[in-house]
Amino acid sequence: MSLDKRYFGKSISRTDGHAKVTGEAKYAAEFNVPDLLYGYIINSTITKGEIKRINTEKAAALKGVIKVFTHENRDSTAWLNLKYADMDAPPGIPFKPLHDKKIKYNGQPIALVVADSFELARYAATIVEIEYDIEGHHTDLQRNLDQARAPKKGLASFFKPGPPKPKGDSNRAFENAAFKASGKFIHGMEHHNPMEMFASTVVYENGGKLIIYDKTQGAVNTQLYVANVFGKAFKNVRVISPYVGGAFGAALRPQHQLFLAVMASLDLKRSVRVSMNRHQMFSFGHRPATVQTTRFGADRAGKIQSLYHQAIGETSRFEDYSETVVNWANMIYPSENVKLDYKLVPLDVASPMDMRAPGGATGLHPIECTIDELAHKAGIDPVEFRLINYSSLDDSSGKPYSSKELKECFRQGGEKFGWDKRNPHPRSMQRDGKLIGWGMAVGIWEAFHLPARAEARIEIGGKLIVSSATADIGTGTYTIMAQIAADCMGMDVNNVEFRLGDTDMPLAPIQGGSFTAASVGMAVQAACIGLQGKLLRQAKKFKPDIFHNAKPEDIEFAGESLRIKGTASNMIPLKDIVASTGQKEIQSRKTGVPKAFKQRKYTRCAHSAVFVEVEVDEDFGLVKVTRIVNAVAAGKIINPKTARSQILGGMVWGISKALREESILDHRFGRIINSSLAEYHIPVNADINDLEVIFVDEDDSIVNDLQIKGIGEIGIVGVPPAISNAIFHATGKRIYDLPITLDKVMSK
Amino acid sequence: MEINENDVSSRMEEHSISIKINGKQITLKTQPWVSLLDLLRERLNLTGTKKGCDHGQCGACTVLIDGKRINSCLTFAIMYDQASVTTIEGLADEQLHPLQQAFIDHDALQCGYCTPGQICSAAGLLMEGNAHNREDVKELMSGNLCRCGAYTNIVDAIMVVKEGKNDSF
Numbered sequence A: 001m002s003l004d005k006r007y008f009g010k011s012i013s014r015t016d017g018h019a020k021v022t023g024e025a026k027y028a029a030e031f032n033v034p035d036l037l038y039g040y041i042i043n044s045t046i047t048k049g050e051i052k053r054i055n056t057e058k059a060a061a062l063k064g065v066i067k068v069f070t071h072e073n074r075d076s077t078a079w080l081n082l083k084y085a086d087m088d089a090p091p092g093i094p095f096k097p098l099h100d101k102k103i104k105y106n107g108q109p110i111a112l113v114v115a116d117s118f119e120l121a122r123y124a125a126t127i128v129e130i131e132y133d134i135e136g137h138h139t140d141l142q143r144n145l146d147q148a149r150a151p152k153k154g155l156a157s158f159f160k161p162g163p164p165k166p167k168g169d170s171n172r173a174f175e176n177a178a179f180k181a182s183g184k185f186i187h188g189m190e191h192h193n194p195m196e197m198f199a200s201t202v203v204y205e206n207g208g209k210l211i212i213y214d215k216t217q218g219a220v221n222t223q224l225y226v227a228n229v230f231g232k233a234f235k236n237v238r239v240i241s242p243y244v245g246g247a248f249g250a251a252l253r254p255q256h257q258l259f260l261a262v263m264a265s266l267d268l269k270r271s272v273r274v275s276m277n278r279h280q281m282f283s284f285g286h287r288p289a290t291v292q293t294t295r296f297g298a299d300r301a302g303k304i305q306s307l308y309h310q311a312i313g314e315t316s317r318f319e320d321y322s323e324t325v326v327n328w329a330n331m332i333y334p335s336e337n338v339k340l341d342y343k344l345v346p347l348d349v350a351s352p353m354d355m356r357a358p359g360g361a362t363g364l365h366p367i368e369c370t371i372d373e374l375a376h377k378a379g380i381d382p383v384e385f386r387l388i389n390y391s392s393l394d395d396s397s398g399k400p401y402s403s404k405e406l407k408e409c410f411r412q413g414g415e416k417f418g419w420d421k422r423n424p425h426p427r428s429m430q431r432d433g434k435l436i437g438w439g440m441a442v443g444i445w446e447a448f449h450l451p452a453r454a455e456a457r458i459e460i461g462g463k464l465i466v467s468s469a470t471a472d473i474g475t476g477t478y479t480i481m482a483q484i485a486a487d488c489m490g491m492d493v494n495n496v497e498f499r500l501g502d503t504d505m506p507l508a509p510i511q512g513g514s515f516t517a518a519s520v521g522m523a524v525q526a527a528c529i530g531l532q533g534k535l536l537r538q539a540k541k542f543k544p545d546i547f548h549n550a551k552p553e554d555i556e557f558a559g560e561s562l563r564i565k566g567t568a569s570n571m572i573p574l575k576d577i578v579a580s581t582g583q584k585e586i587q588s589r590k591t592g593v594p595k596a597f598k599q600r601k602y603t604r605c606a607h608s609a610v611f612v613e614v615e616v617d618e619d620f621g622l623v624k625v626t627r628i629v630n631a632v633a634a635g636k637i638i639n640p641k642t643a644r645s646q647i648l649g650g651m652v653w654g655i656s657k658a659l660r661e662e663s664i665l666d667h668r669f670g671r672i673i674n675s676s677l678a679e680y681h682i683p684v685n686a687d688i689n690d691l692e693v694i695f696v697d698e699d700d701s702i703v704n705d706l707q708i709k710g711i712g713e714i715g716i717v718g719v720p721p722a723i724s725n726a727i728f729h730a731t732g733k734r735i736y737d738l739p740i741t742l743d744k745v746m747s748k
Numbered sequence B: 001m002e003i004n005e006n007d008v009s010s011r012m013e014e015h016s017i018s019i020k021i022n023g024k025q026i027t028l029k030t031q032p033w034v035s036l037l038d039l040l041r042e043r044l045n046l047t048g049t050k051k052g053c054d055h056g057q058c059g060a061c062t063v064l065i066d067g068k069r070i071n072s073c074l075t076f077a078i079m080y081d082q083a084s085v086t087t088i089e090g091l092a093d094e095q096l097h098p099l100q101q102a103f104i105d106h107d108a109l110q111c112g113y114c115t116p117g118q119i120c121s122a123a124g125l126l127m128e129g130n131a132h133n134r135e136d137v138k139e140l141m142s143g144n145l146c147r148c149g150a151y152t153n154i155v156d157a158i159m160v161v162k163e164g165k166n167d168s169f
Helices: A018-021 A057-061 A118-126 A142-147 A172-175 A219-230 A254-268 A328-330 A360-378 A382-388 A406-417 A477-489 A514-542 A574-581 A640-659 A720-729 A743-744 B036-043 B098-105 B115-128 B134-140 B149-162
Strands: A037-043 A049-057 A067-068 A109-117 A129-134 A177-189 A200-205 A212-214 A235-242 A272-275 A290-298 A304-315 A338-347 A429-431 A436-445 A452-459 A466-468 A498-499 A557-558 A561-564 A572-575 A585-592 A607-615 A622-633 A690-695 B015-021 B024-030 B060-065 B068-071 B085-088
Touching: A018 B098, A018 B115, A037 A118, A049 A067, A049 A109, A057 A067, A057 A743, A067 A254, A109 A118, A109 A254, A142 A338, A142 A561, A172 A200, A172 A290, A172 A304, A172 A338, A177 A360, A200 A254, A212 A219, A212 A254, A219 A235, A219 A254, A235 B098, A254 A272, A304 A328, A304 A360, A304 B060, A328 A338, A328 A360, A328 A436, A360 A436, A360 A640, A360 A720, A382 A406, A382 A436, A382 A720, A406 A436, A406 A607, A406 A622, A406 A690, A406 B098, A436 A720, A452 A477, A452 A498, A452 A514, A452 A574, A466 A514, A477 A498, A477 A514, A514 A557, A514 A561, A514 A574, A572 A574, A572 B115, A574 A585, A607 A720, A622 A720, A622 A743, A640 A690, A640 A720, B024 B036, B036 B098, B060 B115, B068 B115, B098 B115, B098 B149, B115 B134, B115 B149, B134 B149
Parallel strands: A037 A272, A212 A235, A304 A338, A466 A498, A622 A690, B015 B085
Antiparallel strands: A037 A109, A049 A129, A067 A109, A177 A290, A200 A212, A200 A272, A290 A304, A429 A436, A436 A607, A452 A466, A452 A585, A557 A561, A561 A572, A607 A622, B015 B024, B060 B068, B060 B085
16 A cells, blocks of 8 residues: 655645634633633742741632642642653652642742632732741752762653763873864753643543643643542543643643642532743743863864763752753764763752753754864864764764765755855954854754554545644644645545544654654554555455455555556545445554664664854844754655744744843842743844755655654754854854853953 | 722722624623733633733733734723724634735744734734834734744735735735
């Protein structure tokens, strides 16, 4: 049975576009039910210590306030720490809301006011009186680097392997290198800040069954967490999440509004909604602050001789959140002498979390800036320098890449950008009295493929319904899965509907790490192939004159029909096959299984080459990114239209990471001082100029049969270093720390 | 209602307002501390208007009042007696509003959460008549944040409508 690629690889408009432009798309806080109660969260204003006294009397006495929940009056939940571990929990003990009087970080939720209106709950929260016993805290990574230690290992280590063992003698090779470049890079803490704030609407049904509308990147993760923590049977916890207003990793773990809403709902036997406010969006996971050191050396010909990269990241006192920061350098650049080191410093902060391209976005910046400096010192063009050190092998493991069209990314990206017109000397290019800088960098991200399940069913009306409990956080899952299914079944995509975000659907992993398109895509294909088999079996019974001897290779699905290949008349409409069963539908559920044995022999990655132009006004320290060309090689692109948008988004994130965003702590208080969208700067429309995306065609039969690598993270990773390198080219000044704010540009 | 000087909530008497929402005149009772945004979302089930910050910093709650774009989170419902409010749900009639169609055509959205605010804001922008080129549109749409980073596509969509339908705005 062949896959006719009528839609795969074609630009079609988002199938959920209509619902989103009309306001019909409903997000977690928008499922309104009768007699809904509203919960409002109270957060700790100290960083470490204990709650001495919490006086809820005044608040509880207000007419319309139903209950104020604290650690003193909440119902008991699971005893075992393990029960609180969700699918993305790092090693350690997960944070348990309202567990006891202990304060572990500033902003920790400590009470929930439940009232019959949102306004009343919010007001009542302001008159709850709390006294604390305050203990000393440590939140400053840079002042606690001496506490750095190796991260604990756990289940998460599968996705986030630690650094490989050292090779050769990186110190000596560095000392002996003809050209040397090194740097210390400091990144601040960042918060995801999706536009939709975290919310859970918990609908309490008779008999205690819960229907939970949650903001999540995995409905099944929410279900697992609620069932385990509150001791509910899975069948009594249904989680629905059809639309997610952005997440970027923040919704890979259940957040505390879910715990609090379920707790209140079960206690009061009522339906409850808890939404966070924007300030509270800074009260949980974040991209950790890091301090990184690099020392790279090359010989006279520009060949890299030595790579040293160390990263020290921040984590909480209770979980060891780790990410793959330092492994990339030797995956991109071969070297006989390599030392990579990754350590954590536990601090009095919330546990960090995966945030778009976790580890990669952090590590690629120092790596690619140090490479740029090395090329500069060697007097070699940055692209040429990377070509000198190019390899189709992953030197860190010795395995070949399943595919790597990075060279073509250099060529197509460079050509589009006009890289050959670059004057190599810093400060050499100017326009309208401003310095112009051209910089470039490489991006890389691993292509994962996880097992996932899907169901495909043909209904008697002729519609194909395909479903999987995955998510669409703006990534285009709805659209691309409909495209894959339509091709499999030879149907018009308008007759195909893909459904997701419901625990009643077949199991899918949480949506992250750029692995959804491949994992769920392969599951959809498997379910459709299963459905094809069932349709053929039924056709043999129903139309034996045509199909009696037909083998799978003799038939094809086209024009909403099953037919003998190459014939127009020996066919039967799919809906007639369904009708012939006397049933309403024919369905098939299947698992998409990764070919682990085949995959294991290769390193599988997407690559990118990013070219950036900046305009720098040195007097005011202003940096304007005037254009970016991002050439991406990521296997086959299912839908260039939605894929381009995803890469564009990654580029905006790259600009933001390089120049704008940082959660700033006042370490005296251990508190984030810019916890609002006015003060946590992300780009606005006027900050974004010419962005160009090129998809470089890439064949890869190793990653999966659909040749999908995933593109959620590859768009961002190369952008911050390319911007940094462009600023160096413009100004002659290396600014090592992110974000590159105007004070850093102005400082001598 | 018993008034307690120390208890703000006891002073929250309901007041009757008459308001035209998406062409339909309705009379309802609301407390003074209810924002226009929460009235729409929590009482009238018009959840197309989004809450992204509740502080006038993101623009997700943008609606049109008597044709002008405003942040509905920064204003109280009670102030809009006799006003005419248009939300994303009221923008289309039989067919999609040209901006809605252009947003789909240009993929000017990803997660979709800022989208209703972007579209209402763009409708207001075109009626204001102050945007003469792409740069103006970028500047005058900068009150609407999009974390997915759909900005260039948003401007593309607005420019098409602006240039194609100039007369109707």
